[in-house]
Amino acid sequence: xxxxxxxxxxxxxxxxxxxxxxxxxxxxxxxxxxxxxxxxxxxxxxxxxxxxxxxxxxxxxxxxxxxxxxxxxxxxxxxxxxxxxxxxxxxxxxxxxxxxxxxxxxxxxxxx
Amino acid sequence: xxxxxxxxxxxxxxxxxxxxxxxxxxxxxxxxxxxxxxxxxxxxxxxxxxxxxxxxxxxxxxxxxxxxxxxxxxxxxxxxxxxxxxxxxxxxxxxxxxxxxxxxxxxxxxxxxxxxx
Numbered sequence: 402x403x404x405x406x407x408x409x410x411x412x413x414x415x416x417x418x419x420x421x422x423x424x425x426x427x428x429x430x431x432x433x434x435x436x437x438x439x440x441x442x443x444x445x446x447x448x449x450x451x452x453x454x455x456x457x458x459x460x461x462x463x464x465x466x467x468x469x470x471x472x473x474x475x476x477x478x479x480x481x482x483x484x485x486x487x488x489x490x491x492x493x494x495x496x497x498x499x500x501x502x503x504x505x506x507x508x509x510x511x512x513x
Numbered sequence: 514x515x516x517x518x519x520x521x522x523x524x525x526x527x528x529x530x531x532x533x534x535x536x537x538x539x540x541x542x543x544x545x546x547x548x549x550x551x552x553x554x555x556x557x558x559x560x561x562x563x564x565x566x567x568x569x570x571x572x573x574x575x576x577x578x579x580x581x582x583x584x585x586x587x588x589x590x591x592x593x594x595x596x597x598x599x600x601x602x603x604x605x606x607x608x609x610x611x612x613x614x615x616x617x618x619x620x621x622x623x624x625x626x627x628x629x630x
Contacts, residue, residue: 438621444601445516446621492556499569501546501619503556 403428405495407504414483415512422478422507424493430454433497435469435476440490440506452476483511515540517606517622525628531592534625538585538606544568545587546619547579550601559602562587563610591627599629 404427414420426435437449450460452469460467464481480487488511493504518537526532538545547559558571562581579589585606591598601624607617 436618443623444603444626445623446603446605448618448620451618494556500558500561500571502558503548505555 403430403495403497403502405493405502405504407491407493407507409507410505411508411510413510413512416485417482419479419481420483420509422480422491422493422509424476424478424504426474426476426493426495428495428497430497433495436494436496436501437467437476437478438492438494440492442489446492449478480509483509485511485513487511517604517620519602519604519622519625521625522623523626523628525630526594527630528594528596530594531590532594532627534589534591534602534604534627536587536589536604536606536622538587538604539620542606542608542620543585544607544610544617545581545585546605546607547587547589548603548605549573550603550624551599556603559589561610568610594629596629599627601626 406425433454435452438446439449440446450467457469466479468477490506490508492506495502517539520535536545544563546561548556549559550556559573560567560579561569565581576592581587603624604622605619607619609617
């Protein structure tokens with residue numbers, strides 16, 4: 402069975418702090434894709450990154466970075482020097498075979 | 514390039530009624546997927562349409578149905594509404610189908626927030 406677990410339901414940080422959002426996934430498939438989406442209060446999910454199961458290279462995009470580790474089935478997301486605009490719900494998602502499976506999301510609040 | 518649009522944005526219905534939600538994908542995108550988002554269950558996949566055909570379906574009762582038109586626009590219908598159908602319904606589009614092993618990034622619309630009283 403496919404599953405995505407985001408154990409952190411809510412996180413609050415003070416502006417400029419670094420924060421890591423955890424994502425653990427389960428699948429028996431060897432080919433799969435992992436995603437992170439951001440959902441601001443407006444409701445629209447905004448695509449952040451896609452990573453396939455054969456590419457374990459970490460990625461950095463500005464203040465965002467992602468750490469993919471197949472050995473622990475994790476795909477963690479770090480925001481460096483957080484800003485108030487980062488406040489949102491963040492979803493980790495797994496795509497395998499037929500469809501997407503989403504975690505329950507982590508609500509991040511950045512306090513000014 | 515315009516994003517995914519969904520109408521209406523907000524809807525209030527009563528139990529037993531039916532509702533139709535609309536989704537217009539990004540220009541050039543041919544696949545439309547629908548998701549239900551609730552605080553308790555999170556994001557759950559409803560179904561995917563590609564080339565006017567349902568390609569994949571999640572674990573939802575038959576009261577939930579959809580269709581896709583030749584211009585890739587999609588509608589989702591829920592009949593005999595129940596209180597538990599209150600949710601944010603999200604539509605996502607991609608260039609090609611996401612089922613059957615094809616992998617495409619999905620781009621989401623702002624959602625339709627449905628409240629059933």
